[in-house]
Amino acid sequence: MSAPVPPPRGASGPLLVRQTTRVEDGERLHALLWRAGPGWRMISSTVLGGGIGERAWVLNAQVSHGYRRTDPDRHLARLARDAGARGPGVGLMTAADVSGHARACDGGVGAVATAGLGVRGWAASPAPGAAVPAGPGTVNIVVALPVALTDAALVNAVATATEAKVQALLDAGYDCSGTPTDAVCVAARTARPGEEVHAFAGPRSLWGARLARAVHAAVRGAAPAP
Template sequence: MTAVVPPPRTATGLRALQQLDRVEEGERLHALLWRAGAGWRMISSAVLGGGIGERAWVLNAQVSHGYRRTDPERHLADLAREAGAHGPGVGLMTAADVTGHGRADDGGAEAVATAGLGVRGWAASPAGGTPVPDRPGTINIVVALPVPLTDAALVNAVATATEAKVQALLDAGYDCSGTPTDAVCVAVRVARPGEDVHSFAGPRSLWGARLARAVHGAVRTAAMP
């Protein structure tokens, strides 16, 4: 019997974002929701749903510049539930207006970025660190690949996305590596029986290169004045 190799999956659907609108304390705020559905593994530094695991949605929510809530994880979970997102997901937040997001794709890799650059600087700074997050300015990056990756490659993909972010900021004319609260989420497919699982996602690997170009394009668009 000849083994049947499943055909490659060439689309992620990340660019089919739903824009959500709400009013909090008299301020109109927005959010972007990607209903990924089943069959996705994600790695993220997000406050909600961070780490590595199967996730069904990603919410990128705008909050006020004077955000003072001490329960951001619960806040994001409530927003997702109110929007009808079910199951485990990833929740990010930013003070940037997410309606001004950037999008890009390259060979099946798709990226969406929002850029709040009011509080920015270089990662290697002499300033002392703090035990709690800084004010929400934040560059949030969500990138999706239509293929499965190993855990090690997922970590590699986060590094590649971060390198591409810094390159995009420099190309957009900013003298910085990001903000103190930047977050990233990389989504990949859950492997199907007989499907190859990619072991590399560095910038010169097949999917790492595509991811890097997609992230660069999305961040540069979002960061442009």
Template sequence: MTAIIPPPRPATGLLPVQRLTRVEDGERLHSLLWRAGDGWRVISSAVLGGGIGERSWVLNAQVSHGYQRTDPDRYLTDLARDAGAPGPGVGLMTAADVRAYGHAYDGGVDAVATAGLGVRGWAASPAEGTAMAVRPGTINIVVALPVALTDAALVNAVATATEAKVQALVGAGYDCSGTPTDAVCVAARSPRPGDEVHAFAGPRSLWGARVARAVHQAVCAAARPVT
């Protein structure tokens, strides 16, 4: 497994992403890497680095449609190591071509989204759930805020980002709320002495409204409208 790291893209806002390319079993696959550095608290539903904690990078890796490994955390850790991303981070996976990502900025909030919509549906379904994730499809959303949030506000921001994702999908003509394996990652600044720590991130709060608009625009850009 070889990672090829081209020059970084020009920085835009808080989320300058770097495109990576690797070859696995003869297939060219791509990833997006955000080298956040120190000073970030992240909440994520990711298979690697999920939960709430200090994180220094976020990797969104494309995998083969036939991906069958049962150790995704180790797989993503290896990819990050090969890309030169040390320390604790967040690892996301998708079968979508991440080069077609959407990127949006609103009032200091940055959002990046990739959209694989081959397997989609509504969250509330009569179908039985499974212990293992279904085959890769996946909408991955990464959001960065320039302010500190309480734990509760971080959770609120995940809900706000999810609502904005659904709004974007419905607006694009998709009859769904997402895919069975969607993931969200919200990064906020680690609080420093004297900093204000914001307690709200709902869609009508100051920063939640910006999260919602940025995520909506990013998902709209990543998810091609139904024609």
């Protein structure tokens, strides 16, 4: 008879965010901070903490619609420090009011989404690309899995989250795949000695399916009516 398999760490849902408020140039702005703490590897497409590495927090900060700063990474780092975050982390920004975020959980996978859809369209567009990034509008997605993933599975998880986002936008009545500045961050646990490291996170894998459902529900919840 085989021994029982213990539940993954944080199986009840690993992603809890705290909302903060600040005033910049007379405007009241919000941010969402997840203090993940040690023991997390994250992959993200963000200007602060992007790529793959050990990260201890994630900040999703609202900025003004006319945001023109040329140092968003430094700005996000300062906002995170002011909020009490320490160590390496991930910073996202959006012009959407993040107090309207939505959270979903499926089988231990947590997802939080904010959705600003004022400037949206299809990824494969005949329009020429720009040499500079577009201003913040943005669907931002943060996902946390209570298990360890290989680097390849982390990349796979980003693709799965993106597919689930597009599905959610279509289900919500939008005729688009997203905005020009959408960002995603996927967090997975750092493997402990003897612990399984999962090699797959596609939509039909165990953890990829849970991730897809959580992201779909969070984006649907955050997307305003078209």
